Amino acid sequence: xxxxxxxxxxxxxIQAAAHQRDHASERSIGFIMREVADEALAxxxxxxxxxxxRDVYERWSSLVFTIALRSTGNKEDAADITQLVFIxxxxxxxxxxxxxxxxxxxxxxxxxxxxxxxxxxxARKEIPTEHEALQAADNxxxxxxxxxxxxxxxxxxxxxxxxxLARLGDPQKKIMELAFFNDLTHAQIAxxxxxxxxxxxxxxxxxxxxxxxxxxxxxxxx
Amino acid sequence: xxxxxxxxxxxIALGEQVDLQDTIHVTGCPKCQSALDELxxxxxxxxxxxxxxxxxAPPESVWNGIAQAVNAPTSPASPESIVTxxxxxxxAPQRRAGWFALAASVGVVIGGLxxxxxxxxxxxxxxxxxxxxxxxxxxxxxEQPAQATVQQIDGNDVLVVQTSGLPATDGFxxxxxxxxxxQSMVSVGMLDTNDSGSFPLPPGMNLNQYxxxxxxxxxxxxxxxxSADSVLRGKLEI
Numbered sequence: 001x002x003x004x005x006x007x008x009x010x011x012x013x014i015q016a017a018a019h020q021r022d023h024a025s026e027r028s029i030g031f032i033m034r035e036v037a038d039e040a041l042a043x044x045x046x047x048x049x050x051x052x053x054r055d056v057y058e059r060w061s062s063l064v065f066t067i068a069l070r071s072t073g074n075k076e077d078a079a080d081i082t083q084l085v086f087i088x089x090x091x092x093x094x095x096x097x098x099x100x101x102x103x104x105x106x107x108x109x110x111x112x113x114x115x116x117x118x119x120x121x122x123a124r125k126e127i128p129t130e131h132e133a134l135q136a137a138d139n140x141x142x143x144x145x146x147x148x149x150x151x152x153x154x155x156x157x158x159x160x161x162x163x164x165l166a167r168l169g170d171p172q173k174k175i176m177e178l179a180f181f182n183d184l185t186h187a188q189i190a191x192x193x194x195x196x197x198x199x200x201x202x203x204x205x206x207x208x209x210x211x212x213x214x215x216x217x218x219x220x221x222x
Numbered sequence: 223x224x225x226x227x228x229x230x231x232x233x234i235a236l237g238e239q240v241d242l243q244d245t246i247h248v249t250g251c252p253k254c255q256s257a258l259d260e261l262x263x264x265x266x267x268x269x270x271x272x273x274x275x276x277x278x279a280p281p282e283s284v285w286n287g288i289a290q291a292v293n294a295p296t297s298p299a300s301p302e303s304i305v306t307x308x309x310x311x312x313x314a315p316q317r318r319a320g321w322f323a324l325a326a327s328v329g330v331v332i333g334g335l336x337x338x339x340x341x342x343x344x345x346x347x348x349x350x351x352x353x354x355x356x357x358x359x360x361x362x363x364x365e366q367p368a369q370a371t372v373q374q375i376d377g378n379d380v381l382v383v384q385t386s387g388l389p390a391t392d393g394f395x396x397x398x399x400x401x402x403x404x405q406s407m408v409s410v411g412m413l414d415t416n417d418s419g420s421f422p423l424p425p426g427m428n429l430n431q432y433x434x435x436x437x438x439x440x441x442x443x444x445x446x447x448x449s450a451d452s453v454l455r456g457k458l459e460i
Contacts, residue, residue, distance in 0.1 A: 053288070053292065054285070054289075057285060057288065061279070061280050061284065061285070062277040062278060062279045062280065063277060064280075065278060065279065065280035065284070066275070066276070066277050066278045069278060070274065070275065075281075078280070079280055079281055079283065079284050082280045082284050083284050083287045083288055083291075086288045087287075087288055087291045087292060090288075090292045091292070154267075154270075155275075157267045158267060158270055158271050158272075158275045159275050159277070161264070161267050161268055161271060161275075162271045162275040162276055162277075163276075163277050165268065165271075166276075166277075176268075179236050180236075180265065180268045180269055180271075181269070183237070185238050186233060186236075186238065201229045201232075201233070202229060204229070204232050204233065204236070205228050205229045205231075205232040208232045208235065208236075208261050208264055208265070209228075209232075209261075211264050211268070212260055212261060212263075212264045215263075215264060215267070
């Protein structure tokens with residue numbers, strides 16, 4: 001591990017931790033309630049209640065739109081794809097089986113196909129836009145060609161993981177951010193956040209498991 | 223020996239050092255190895271996340287199109303509720319969207335999350351409170367990344383910038399705080415030749431409005447505005 005000292009990082013984390021501890025309990029409750037709400041939404045969807053589409057849209061349209069945006073590099077195309085995904089989902093809602101997978105996983109399966117259709121049908125003869133060229137450097141992407149599938153899957157994984165990470169309650173979210181992005185050991189995190197070593201360890205294990213399950217759920221219906 | 227407990231496998235997946243005998247066990251045990259590989263894939267994906275992987279809400283016209291196609295009620299989904307759902311509580315939605323636009327417009331996708339890496343701990347605990355921190359990414363080849371923090375010293379916010387190896391110049395380096403769209407900005411001072419500097423911020427300065435630290439190369443040309451020649455830039459994590 002890098003041993004360069006950086007006090008500011010530590011202090012920053014301490015600040016954040018103190019702030020977040022204040023809200024820890026209410027956020028965990030909020031987190032559990034959101035989980036229950038997601039399942040309730042999925043079961044309403046299967047019943048075909050008219051008002052449910054908007055709720056499903058509110059819950060998952062940002063996920064679909066962001067993935068489409070990251071894949072196409074173009075807001076208009078991403079908006080078109082998002083629209084198609086929810087229209088197809090609604091028209092084909094009988095095809096969704098709650099026992100076979102999650103609703104977001106099913107929606108992302110449709111999203112993946114719409115993105116593939118987009119690249120397939122357009123055959124994109126135009127020169128990539130500046131934004132696309134820049135995105136390509138960050139996320140190598142073979143416009144309109146066969147490797148698109150792999151890249152879209154990687155994009156889905158990143159966006160799903162980023163959103164699931166943001167939805168973890170604290171202190172889990174802070175712990176995982178420190179472990180992933182600041183490369184701290186569990187012992188360092190425990191001392192930073194003033195939490196018992198064993199607590200941090202089990203939070204890490206449970207959060208990694210949860211994130212793994214969420215990634216799997218997102219790719220089930222592909 | 224028996225299989226590794228799942229806590230230990232999680233730590234190995236994150237790259238932590240564990241007991242040598244645990245390491246040896248994993249290499250010879252298909253069951254533990256496969257559990258490890260699964261978690262490692264999660265860690266690898268997580269560490270490849272950049273700011274542009276954050277959720278962006280679609281424009282309202284998208285819902286209107288869907289509602290028309292399926293004859294659902296056409297009242298648009300409230301953008302508020304969409305962003306609140308995904309919000310991380312520390313980050314206002316406008317800033318995220320704005321930052322995305324900035325990243326796209328200036329041609330860099332600055333990995334606010336990803337580039338956090340490589341920061342480390344030290345023992346001291348008695349210094350001023352840090353209320354915001356930024357990793358400054360070079361905008362030209364060959365420059366070193368740098369750090370900026372906002373510290374509260376005697377009740378005043380002070381921007382502290384530490385760079386390394388900025389090349390000598392005929393002009394000077396100037397430190398700015400930019401709005402996310404980079405259309406408005408505040409100059410906070412000149413960077414010392416010794417590569418670091420502290421810049422007291424005007425009282426009442428809203429960091430949420432000007433969250434991007436930018437260092438530009440300026441010339442002695444009598445023009446007080448930004449030269450548009452930025453060398454380092456990064457967003458404050460508040």
